[in-house]
Amino acid sequence: MTGEESSTRPRKIVHVDVAVGSPAARGVVAAASYEARTFGVHSAMPSVTAQRKCPELVFVRPRFDVYKAVSLQIRTIFAEYTPMIEPLSLDEAYLDVTENLKGMEIATEIAEEIRARIKTTTGLTASAGISYNKFLAKMASDQNKPDGQFVITPKNGPAFVARLPVKKFHGVGPATAEKMNRLGIETGADLKEKTLDFLIENFGKSGPYFYGIARGIDNRQVKPDRVRKSVGAEDTFPQDIHSYEPAREGLQPLIEKVWGYCEANEIGAKTVTLKVKYADFSQITRSKTVPAPLPAIPDLEEVINLLLAPIFPARKGIRLLGVSLSSLERRRSETTPQLRLAL
Template identity: 55%
Template sequence: MDRQEVTRRIIHVDMDAFYASVEQRDNPDLRGRPLAVGGAGRRGVVAAASYEARRFGVRSAMPSVTAQRKCPDLVFVRPRFDVYRAVSAQIHAIFARFTPVIQPLSLDEAYLDVTNPLQAYPSATAIATAIRAQIHDATGLTASAGVSYNKFLAKLASDYRKPNGQFVITPRMGPDFVANLPVEDFHGIGPATAARMHALGIRTGLDLRTQPLSRLLRQFGKAADFYYGIARGIDERPVEVNRPRRSVGAERTFDADIHEWVGAQAAIADLSERVWGRCLTRGLTGITVTVKVKYNDFRQIVRGRTEAEPVRDAPDLGQRAMDLLAPCFPPRRGIRLLGVTVSGLREAGEEPAPRQLALFG
């Protein structure tokens, strides 16, 4: 393990059920009740779920009709992004008391590099404890934190004692901690990649560690180096200050190739719900929609369109994506993967920039 990995001190702070907790804080009648932030209609998506709702299996990015089926007593509240942004600003001001090296991931989570903190504390663990206490004093909300020597392990650690807890993964613990985890629990390995790994006999961090880099490169391309490292508890990525998120997307590899428009419509609708749920979670929307199509011969095309008005909701995103996909039908060969991405990001509710009129028409 190199010297940089051993000496770095990284904290990942993640607010507990942030949007839902803000709503329960501001409305005592909602406390203790299963709550979802999002739209309750047929096309609605859960942006956040309280812990009471999570016990029924309700999760963010889930279609609202599914959430209501799982939890008939679920209460829906429309999101208030102006309030969430104001609370997020309070939280980030607290982060800045401890370090200038902050990488926000969304309104409710961030990485902090406290290798050289602004205040004298005996350890990164003590800093994480102080941050969580100050957040609670300022906002009345709870946060969880993970402390480790790199970003990958810090994020894993923050999930380990949720809610309202923290966990430390030391350099000595790192490789063994990773070895026992299922690959689907790794941040950076999504459902489609996990399924591919399962098909290759890779189910745990230890299985991943036994794979030669050459095989990982053949199977996963440029992501192979990252997978090779995290299987050993190694992640050299720096905490990037003011790193802007460029896009929000999702894709799906199908068990059976798609040939018919009806199947493609259903897949695009599902992907659009998932992507919009992620946008809601981050308080974002965007003006550019892109569709990726991969055929069964692995040929791939990407189609995108930028519009003046940002995406409004999941049905709007789905319609824009279907308009992009329609010229590809009927396909000459089966479609094995579809993806939907929103880019040209801006905060939800932000007014679009004024457009300059064209000189000619």
């Protein structure tokens, strides 16, 4: 497709052929390679379980300084093609190449060049989705992972959405997908049949978004250098958690995910919030705000530990934990001393 009304959203695969985590008995998998996933290994899984499912599994401890350096290399490559870059994490971003610095008209050629440059510069593979809006670019990038690309044209967009299960829609989590299924919505075609009023009544402010994407419409712009109000991650556990250690292990991948976003976008956070949802679906939140942005992931872990410890012994089983960061601000360009905070 041409650069007009198009966007690319390459996804960079940082860890290939390994699972990131710790081989310790009480460690958890932070991220799993595609090869590991074929054995049933996934993020937040206890390392001992992962090792049992895949005896040849290779564990690599996280190296955030290296990840950030490689991410910056990739960001530099993006910037050679367009200033319209919206990073989502250390390893993925939206690019708007409608007007690009190379004067290239074909978005698929831009994606091919970028993927080749990433491979040559970093040795990493990348997948890319090319389409005319952010939602479909995201959906397209999932089609040929970990080392390929896929195009969804304006002509094919509505049909692609129509046959896609709503549980695979970007922005539709497990709980929302389950609710949609209860309402008789299992595919994009089913979603398209619902009126805007129906979707607003059942899904609130997300209703207009669902109404649009069911028709292949997503008017969100690629927003370079945006600072979000907050960034968060949460996970529902297969079995309720009753003690501190499993809860802390389950939180680690979430901590790394939100910190990775902040690192990729050079954002600092002063407020940390812990979300706890119990087996009866009641929930609590606990927050702490520090005087200055947290300088490093150990500082975030320390705050989480302080918030988590007082809720034990738990009054009932815990089904979900979440971590969010707010009071976000751009980090200063000058080097900031990495001082431990008095918490």
